[in-house]
Amino acid sequence: MRTPPVEPSRFASLWSDLAVIGRDRLRGGYSRHGFDDADLHLREWFTAQAQRRGLDVETDRNGNVWAWWGTPGAGAVVTGSHLDSVPGGGAFDGPLGVVSALLAVDELRVRGVRPTRPLAVACFTEEEGGRFGLACLGSRLMTGAVDADQVRRLHDGAGQTLAEAARRAGVDPAHMGPDPERVAMIGSFIELHVEQGRLLKSASPAGAPAAIGVGSEIVAHGRWRLSLTGEGNHAGTTVADDRHDPMIPAAATVLAARRAITARPGAVATVGRIQPVPGGTNVIASRVDVWLDARYLDGAATGELVDEIVAAVREEAALEGCALTVHRESMSDRVDFDPGLAMQLAEQLGAPIVPTGAGHDAGVLAAHVPSAMLFVRNPTGISHAPGEHAETADCITGVEALADALEVQLR
Structure with a gap:
């Protein structure tokens, strides 16, 4: 009973x-x-x-x-x-x-x-x-x-x-x-x-x-850290042509992630954390670390998704005169x-x-x-x-x- x-x-x-x-x-x-x-x-x-x-x-x-x-x-x-x-x-x-x-x-x-x-x-x-x-x-x-x-x-x-x-x-x-x-x-x-x-x-x-x-x-899902290095400078005195602002390609990461998943039904990619250095309101950052979470069908498909996002960020970084390094923190198939x-x-x-x-x-x-x-x-x-x-x-x-x-x- x-x-x-x-x-x-x-x-x-x-x-x-x-x-x-x-x-x-x-x-x-x-x-x-x-x-x-x-x-x-x-x-x-x-x-x-x-x-x-x-x-x-x-x-x-x-x-x-x-x-x-x-x-x-x-x-x-x-x-x-x-x-x-x-x-x-x-x-x-x-x-x-x-x-x-x-x-x-x-x-x-x-x-x-x-x-x-x-x-x-x-x-x-x-x-x-x-x-x-x-x-x-x-x-x-x-x-x-x-x-x-x-x-x-x-x-x-x-x-x-x-x-x-x-x-x-x-x-x-x-x-x-x-x-x-x-x-x-x-x-x-x-x-x-x-x-x-x-x-x-x-x-x-x-x-x-x-x-x-x-x-x-x-x-499949994984986490990547994208480190964008530029040139720290004064926010109030540095004109656009003199800037190497890593926050620009950092922002591009967010947009690239959204565009990539829109073209792939079922895929998700999220920028949930951005950390500028030194982090002052009136300072152009010298470096920005961006954490990307991506999830898709299997390991290969997720890798292709991340590669597309990184390629877009790398292009934006080059235009801004910034360097990009990518570190995979975890990946599970x-x-x-x-x-x-x-x-x-x-x-x-x-x-x-x-x-x-x-x-x-x-x-x-x-x-x-x-x-x-x-x-x-x-x-x-x-x-x-x-x-x-x-x-x-x-x-x-x-x-x-x-x-x-x-x-x-x-x-």
């Missing part, structure tokens, strides 16, 4: 605990980044919640936090997500998957489930890359997808290295790197996440979007989630299968273990912004769907 639905008060209680952590009074929303004060507070919160449920908590060599139901071992069923955010991000991206995982453990116990395999709730470090610039940091380190020496040298906007920040959080940076034994323990990974964009609406053109969807793939697991979940939950352009830890793990994603309906599609939202009723439906999916995996 089906158990009663999850009480809204149980969801609200956990959710209200998170609401006060990492508020960004300047930008709105939340700013929670790897190994900062908000992140340390979140780790303490998660540890307390897990221990309250009788789960055994450990932090691995890369700063990822694991809460185990049963003895860690081969064939483990793992769920969870991340607790960090983009600067000024929404409340749901990441934390919804962690809260839902804890409540799914509660739900499984209410149902009387006795796992025959170990179950873990995982919180991955710095998924958004909001502090050190590298997304899915914890899962990439764990799987060996990124060089640990490179990661230790990363630094934030204040100049603090990741190694220094990790050490402050009690993680020894010398031990960071591939963790094949841990990866080998994972039998399957299911990540629940708030919908980003209107995936479910697109999958239901004739009616109301479903409350839950199942992920099929993540399109298209990821297909385990088709058998996706189909199983879609049939079990009666949910549509949808693709996504957003990166996730599940996408990193998919190359190593059977991985899947569940998406909870977002009525506006807004994400990475304070307007991100999901209705409580839909979140509870997500908890129950996650519990259903885990129950099957634990048999």
